[in-house]
Amino acid sequence: MADAQERIASTAGLESSRRHVVDIEGLKLTFQTADGPVFALTDINLKVDEGDFVSFIGPSGCGKTTLLRVIADLEQPTEGSIMVNGVSPHEARMARSYGYIFQAPALYPWRTIERNVTLPLEVIGMAKAERLERARRYLKLVNLAGFEKKYPWQLSGGMQQRASIARALCVDPELLLMDEPFGALDEIVRDHLNEQLLQLWRQTEKTVVFVTHSIPEAVFLSTRIIVMSPRPGRIIDIIDCGFPPDRTLDIRETPEFQEVAHRVREGLRAGHGDDD
Amino acid sequence: MAMTTETAVLETGKRTLLATAMAGQAGPVSLLLLALVVIWYAGAVWMNAPWAIDRFEKQKIDWSAGDLLRATMVQKRPILPAPHQVLVEMNKTILQKKITSKRSLIYHSWVTLSSTLLGFAIGGILGILLAVGIVHNRTLEKSLMPWVISSQTIPILAIAPMVIVVLGAIGLRGLVPKAIISTYLCFFPVTIGMVKGLRSPGVLEMDLMRTFNASPWQTFWMLRWPASLPFLFTSLKVAIAISLVGAIVGELPTGAQAGLGARLLAGSYYGQTIQIWSALMTAAVLAALLVVLIGVIERVVLKRMGMKR
DSSP, rough: OOHHHHHHHHHHHTTSSSOEEEEEEEEEEEETTTTTEEEEEEEEEEEEEOOOEEEEEOOOSSSSHHHHHHHHTOOOOSSSEEEEBOOOHHHHHHHHHHEOOOOOOSOOSSSSSHHHHHHHHHTTTTHHHHHHHHHHHHHTTTOTTTOOOOOOSSSSHHHHHHHHHHHHHTTTTEEEEEEEETSSHHHHHHHHHHHHHHHHHHOOOOOOEESSOOHHHHHHHHHHEEEEEEETTEEEEEOOOOOTTTTOOOGGGSSSHHHHHHHHHHHHHHHHHTTT | HHHHHHHHHHHHHHHHHHHHHHHHHHHHHHHHHHHHHHHHHHHHHHHHHHHHHHHHHTTTTTOOOHHHHHHHHHHOOOSSSHHHHHHHHHHIIIIOOOSTTTTTHHHHHHHHHHHHHHHHHHHHHHHHHHHHHHHHHHHHHHHHHHHHHHHTTTHHHHHHHHHHHHHHHHTOTTHHHHHHHHHHHHHHHHHHHHHHHHHHHHHHHHHHHTTTTHHHHHHHHIIIIIHHHHHHHHHHHHHHHHHHHHHHHHHHTOOOSSSHHHHHHHHHHHTOOHHHHHHHHHHHHHHHHHHHHHHHHHHOOOOOTTTOO
């Protein structure tokens, strides 16, 4: 525990020297629907530092996916300011400075795994030889070497999601945005991919913003956990957790892990109110 | 492991065509065919018997059931020709005639086929272009879609003579007016199918292209177009069959000199039912061959894209 706190302190100390990859101030997003306005996000203030692994956790309807989509310029905020990589989300998208990983792999069935991974490189207009070289490199990184010529349907769900991670990584973006990427997978595969993702994050030193509704997943992966609550969608707690970078799944049995998980659970419960 | 699955899949793919034709289904399929032939013969006997009985009675001949049966099979202008009469006529006009002869069904089939294919090509391209416009532009969708649908509510038999007459007045005769009637019929399923196909990519697939900052052109060629191909082939199968119908209908109003439609018309002028039926059967065989051809192209294309398992 003392070790963990020390880590939090050192993270805090470093904060000033590190760049904000995502910087959100007073952000609001209201959807106008036939039944009146829906307050998807209110008063969001959030800074994500370079190299952070930040998780949004909360019940469905709390706006965690919407917030991720705002960062990705897939939704437009109604109010407030947001900077991604020092520029507006739109400019960040134009500059292709993030990679987005969806809830489903969204691999195109008519392309081989290799050509799915090189899809964003084709959009950029990179030369073929370099495209293939990158595909090989990133498929190896996600442990899919040898599957280049397979079609998506020949791979399991977990392998498909890994291929989609390779596709997001291959443009070498500053930022990885992951929207419940393992939500559709069974727990055993999910545990395995969590370990692999952690390893990948250490190797690539990317900044990751991760959406989940699983407490153990959030606590295991993150440096910071953003606890969110619905109606209106808002941030109710920010929890730093600094487990050693070379942690394994065994850490989930330790009291320190349980303590952070407990705090997240308490936050979620408090935010839920008494409406259900 | 994955390797073996793949080879297994490939092998099943190869076997499917032959297997479905040869094994399991061959029995039921030929039984059904036999049943149809039997029903046809029964129908021929039933339809042609009154005339035969009439003849027997006028000539005051005693006749047995066997005589009647025979008499219904050999009439020159039966109400419903027996299958073998149609086959004999088809053999005579397809295999025994030189294909340059005006009486060869191959010659007439070619006349019809050429305008079918021309109309199909124009209609296919037109159908695709309309669908692309409709999918990408809301104004086009609002303004084109009602016309596309209402165009198909007008009976083609009503519009075909006008097209032929109007185009004939400006000097267009023969191939092109018929092809235009085919086009009129066959663009429709292509448009409807392609609108659905081009819209088939889901929200995730489309969002993915947005995160790549892909241009509309790139989104079209890398996502919408390949996703729409299975829909396109389904539409083309319908389109080529009705394109043939369009070409035949287009041959009727001019009292056309050549083509399967002309044979149908000539047959009905002179009460040559056997000639009508053999032209009909030839048209049916031709349509089936065209649909099978599209099916083969579909299999090859989708297999190369990895979409047929």
